[in-house]
Amino acid sequence: MLDDFMLRAALAGIGVALAAAPLGCFVVWRRMAYFGDATAHAAILGVALSLLLSTSIFAGVLVVSLLMAILVSLLSGRDYAMDTLLGVMAHSALAFGLVAVSFVSGVRIDLMAYLFGDILAVGKGDLVLIAGGALLVMALVGWRWSSLLTATLDADLARANGIHPGREQLVLTLSLAVVVAVALKVVGVLLIAALLIIPAAAARPFCRTPEAMVLVAAVIGAASTSGGLQAAYWLDTPTGPTIVSLAALVFVLCSLVDLGRRRFARMSSSDISS
Template identity: 60%
Template sequence: MVRAALAGLGVSIAAAPLGCFVVWRRMAYLGEATAHAAVLGVALALSFSLPLLPAIISAALAMGLSVSLLRGRGYAMDTLLGVIAHTALAAGLVTVALLSDVRLDLNAFLFGDILAVTKPDLATIWIGGATILALMVWRWSALLVSTLNPDLAQASGIDPKREELWLTLAMALAVAVAIKVVGILLIAALLVIPAAGARPLARTPESMAFTAAIIGSTAALGGLGGAYWADTPAGPSIVCAAALIFVATAILGPIFRKG
């Protein structure tokens, strides 16, 4: 439980600033698409005996690059994300099914297995999380300007597409390190829900990111406690705890702002 709690905290803190940009850019589906691409990364890693983490990051980055290249060709963003995300998920599942000599528990990847986190896994999560936070701090101003006003960013010498690629890289890394905690199908929820819950309480972008980290950490610990008490799956329990906090902030947010 201690390792599980530390893993949940590491993922929640790292996902908080990313989730804020996903909410601001109205690209919640991008998190889901990145997570779905991770399935293909897992399949490729097993097929060619590659390390799991680099394969997942590469697949997620390939998804992001594909979206960037195809966006200007008359397709809406949600259409592109839908096509690429579901194609990557289906291709990954088919590839895994064809690997007759490999035994793989897909449930652990799809829904997470935070209680099985080992010390090396914990080190990977925290190193990956620290890398994500360092990247966010480094690119924060440029990402913020390109998110709020792309024209102003262009006039200031900031390339919005380049910043979007940095964001995609950070999300790919977040997906790779979060698989053990909540699984591929629930990563998007951990990205979006804490940030959405923080929005009614925050007055600045920085305070929103900080509040999202608090909400995500509280959800991680609360979900683990609820899973232990009610004997429910830990990953979905964490997401349910985050959803409850979101409902509370949505109700109390207007009161907080008036105060």
């Protein structure tokens, strides 16, 4: 069955969506949306260095993404705000990556696949990497779930409970780096942040607990990847952008439903009060 390229692509997309769901929720809760862009831009540098050194693309992206995550954790909370720090690092990594790419001959066509993903070219080896990365991230987040939530809610409360907020942020950023590395083949470095943020943002209005939000975000992400894959096949459109576009449409639909629900609730409360 795994010889079917569509099945391999669907499994890869679902695996990335499941790994991205809990991390995307933490990114939304912590207002770290820019971190996904910063890590993705760092992944471009990882791709370029891997091509220059003739090493594994996955290994190069993972190493550079992990270095970015560690650097962000070490520098955060110092003289610069998080968004300023991420902005500087994101654009610097992108610039260095593009400069490095210019030294690699014949990379332009391949670079498009790294930028926007090439999920239809996922092989059995890629599936193993994606599955392993997804399981690692889900196990790590599950292990640190309570501590991550407490540190996200209130740093002072976390310290009072013997939890080090900086350590939990490092766990989160390292997990994000792993997701960026495994998602490279599915949606490409320029769309990874969207796959992290959009399903979580779409799920947020309808969930009362963090666990429910993670589950709903996972469902939205998996449905978006599977539906986007089919839509790209039928419409002959780029697969990665189509997946993200479908997720964006789901977000718009969820926002409209939430807006209608809020207006209906206000109208009902005003009728009751009158």
